[in-house]
Amino acid sequence: MDVRKTVEPPRPGAAEPALTTGALARRLGVSPTTLRSWDRRYGIGPAARTDGRHRRWTPEDVTTLETMCRLTASGVPPAEAARAARERAYPAAQRRPPKTPHAPGGPAGLPAPAADGTPSPGDARQEGRGLARAAVRLDAVALDERLETALARHGLVVAWQQVMAPTLHAVGRKWASSGDRYVEVEHLLSWHVSTALRRHTRHPMAAAGATGAGPVLLACVPGEQHTLPLEALNAALGRLDVPARMFGAAVPAEALLAAVRRLGPVAVVLWAQARSTASLPLAEHVTAMEWGVKGARARPLMLLGGPGWSGRPARGMLRPASLSEALDILAVTYRAAPPAEPS
Structure with a gap:
């Protein structure tokens, strides 16, 4: 896509051109509706608008929005993230107050x-x-x-x-x-x-600006029936526009391996509530799986969720301690991943 069609010419004194809402949304990997909602609810909006009231986002605005995205991806509530983003972007003497379109109360x-x-x-x-x-x-x-x-x-x-x-x-x-x-x-x-x-789960569409990377694969290990933590993660990933495939309880090993081969996921999350179900050999086998062309092979990032993995060695695998931590890892991994080429 020719980015020159989506930006204004540089203004005097501006180091970079101002972005339209659509261009900024693609850059950040969020929807334009999200940017407009943050502007309306939290005052995280552009410093300037055109005569037609169209939003134009300056480099300073972009920095603020990048902070907002990073904080919300890590699980910080939007109101807190907005305040922190504003405080980092503007000195106290010239800080822009948040908009208050609604009366007090939730x-x-x-x-x-x-x-x-x-x-x-x-x-x-x-x-x-x-x-x-x-x-x-x-x-x-x-x-x-x-x-x-x-x-x-x-x-x-x-x-x-x-x-x-x-x-x-x-x-x-x-x-x-x-x-x-x-x-x-x-x-x-x-x-x-x-x-x-x-x-409260929504499945993100293949929006403009998507990385083309494979989805996040969520599954309980064989014999494991506790799915609620993965359901919460699945719902939260959708809100960050990170695609996921939720396979649910007690996924047979053969089915899990087949799904990994077909999807080429950017990451796999395996949940084990009990030590009796946590299969480290299965997790290691999935972590070693590869796909793509020779010289550019890809592997999934492995996240081990649940108390069943406690005390187990996890070389090359991550064990997030909370939903917020898992979201932070997966959002960053997805946005940085190359396009998937499953075998």
């Missing part, structure tokens, strides 16, 4: 979140207790309402890490310590968390 009448969008430990515990009580009552309506409230108030990553996952662990511990009681509670809660995550 969406749909929700209380306004903290300045960084993250609940305090007390708030998170209170939300988790409310979610657990709804599960113990087997109240499906309340479960859906509380899950949607958490997602709307905090965003997917924070809602998963600070509300959903801790509540699931607490209910699981209750079941384990009560002589197999509360099994129905755990199953109902898991089902509604899964439903909420899938409701």
